[in-house]
Amino acid sequence: MNNTSEIDDRKAERAIEALGADNEKSENSIATWQSDARQFLKWYADNGVEESAVDAERFEIVDYLEYCDENFHPNTVASRHGSLKKFFGLVAGEYLNFREDNPFTKVEEVRSQPNEDPMQKEQGDDFIPHISAEEKEQLAENVPNPRIRNELIIRMLWQTGMREHEIRNLKISHIDREQRIITVHSSKTGTRKVAYQQNVDTLLTQWLDGGYRDRFASATDSPYVFVSRKNEQLAKSRVNDVVKKGAKAAGIQESLGTDAAGKERWKVTTHCLRHSFAIQSLRNGMNLRYLQELMGHEKLETTEKYLIEVESDALEQQKHIGPGTEKSD
Known part of the structure; x- marks a missing residue:
C-alpha cells in the first residue's frame, strides 16, 4: 500500500x-x-x-x-x-x-441528478446489474482480438471478482499457478488472496507460456500479466472496452439509459462482472463473510446488498423442495 x-x-x-x-x-x-x-x-x-x-x-x-x-x-x-x-x-x-x-x-x-430512464425506474433502486453463467460463456466466446488474452480476462474477472484496476495491475509474480491463488494488491483495500479454477489453466498457460503474450514487444520487460501492443500494461479503459464489445457481439448488452452528462450507460461492464461474481458465489452457497473477504469489502453491509438478488432463488427452492413437497408413501 x-x-x-x-x-x-x-x-x-x-x-x-x-x-x-x-x-x-x-x-x-x-x-x-x-x-x-x-x-x-x-x-x-x-x-x-x-x-x-x-x-x-x-x-x-x-x-x-x-x-x-x-x-x-x-x-x-x-x-x-x-x-x-x-x-x-x-x-x-x-x-x-x-x-x-x-x-x-x-x-x-x-x-x-440520477438517470430518470424508464428502464431504471422499472428496475428500482435495488437493481444490481449482473449476468448469468450462461451469459458469461457467451461473453467469453465473443471477445474481440486478441482472443486468448481477452477471454482469459473475462474468465478471471468472473472467477475472482477482481476490480478493473486490480486485474490491470496484476503481475505474473502475483500468481501462484501451482495452488491457483492470486495475491491482489490494492492501495485502497490492502492485500487479499483470491482463487481461480482449474479450467482457467489452459488459457493462462497459452497466454504466458505459449507465445501469445510474447508476440507483443511490450511484454519483454513488462512484469504485468496483461499487456498491449504498445504498452507494458493495459490502459485504464481497455478492460472495460473488452467487456462491453464482447457483450455487444454476444447479444447480451443492454443500455441503461444515459447519465446526467448525456453519457450512455451499459449493463455489462467490468463492474457488472464483479457483481456477477458475488451473486453467483452466494447462489453456489458461499458464506457471506467469506465473500466479504474475497471481494475486499471493508464493511459486511456492503456485501449484504447482494442477498436481495438470491432471495427469489430461495423462494423457488422452497416451492420445489420445501416441506410439503415430499412424496407420500
Missing part, C-alpha cells in the same frame, strides 16, 4: 495545505478535509491518468466516489464528497489557480 509521503504530487499537497487556511472552521473540520483529500491523492496515484491529482477529470472523480460508495459508510462518502468539493474549489479558484475549470461542478451534476 502506498504511503502518502511516497507520493510526489506537489501541486496536490499545496492544495491540501491550503485547506487548512480557513480560520472560520474548527481544527477537526480542517483535519477531516485534509485527510479525505489525501485518501483521494493515494487513490489517484494508482488509478489516475494525469501526473497530478489536481488535473483529475470528471469521470475519474466519479470513479473514486463510486469506489467509496461500494466500500464505505454513506457518512464517510458524504464527507469525502464535501472535502473534494472544497479541494477542487481551491484548485480552480483565484487563490491557487492550478486549473481554469472546476471538474467537481460536473461531478455534482452526475451524482445529484
Whole structure:
C-alpha cells in the first residue's frame, strides 16, 4: 500500500495545505478535509491518468466516489464528497489557480441528478446489474482480438471478482499457478488472496507460456500479466472496452439509459462482472463473510446488498423442495 509521503504530487499537497487556511472552521473540520483529500491523492496515484491529482477529470472523480460508495459508510462518502468539493474549489479558484475549470461542478451534476430512464425506474433502486453463467460463456466466446488474452480476462474477472484496476495491475509474480491463488494488491483495500479454477489453466498457460503474450514487444520487460501492443500494461479503459464489445457481439448488452452528462450507460461492464461474481458465489452457497473477504469489502453491509438478488432463488427452492413437497408413501 502506498504511503502518502511516497507520493510526489506537489501541486496536490499545496492544495491540501491550503485547506487548512480557513480560520472560520474548527481544527477537526480542517483535519477531516485534509485527510479525505489525501485518501483521494493515494487513490489517484494508482488509478489516475494525469501526473497530478489536481488535473483529475470528471469521470475519474466519479470513479473514486463510486469506489467509496461500494466500500464505505454513506457518512464517510458524504464527507469525502464535501472535502473534494472544497479541494477542487481551491484548485480552480483565484487563490491557487492550478486549473481554469472546476471538474467537481460536473461531478455534482452526475451524482445529484440520477438517470430518470424508464428502464431504471422499472428496475428500482435495488437493481444490481449482473449476468448469468450462461451469459458469461457467451461473453467469453465473443471477445474481440486478441482472443486468448481477452477471454482469459473475462474468465478471471468472473472467477475472482477482481476490480478493473486490480486485474490491470496484476503481475505474473502475483500468481501462484501451482495452488491457483492470486495475491491482489490494492492501495485502497490492502492485500487479499483470491482463487481461480482449474479450467482457467489452459488459457493462462497459452497466454504466458505459449507465445501469445510474447508476440507483443511490450511484454519483454513488462512484469504485468496483461499487456498491449504498445504498452507494458493495459490502459485504464481497455478492460472495460473488452467487456462491453464482447457483450455487444454476444447479444447480451443492454443500455441503461444515459447519465446526467448525456453519457450512455451499459449493463455489462467490468463492474457488472464483479457483481456477477458475488451473486453467483452466494447462489453456489458461499458464506457471506467469506465473500466479504474475497471481494475486499471493508464493511459486511456492503456485501449484504447482494442477498436481495438470491432471495427469489430461495423462494423457488422452497416451492420445489420445501416441506410439503415430499412424496407420500
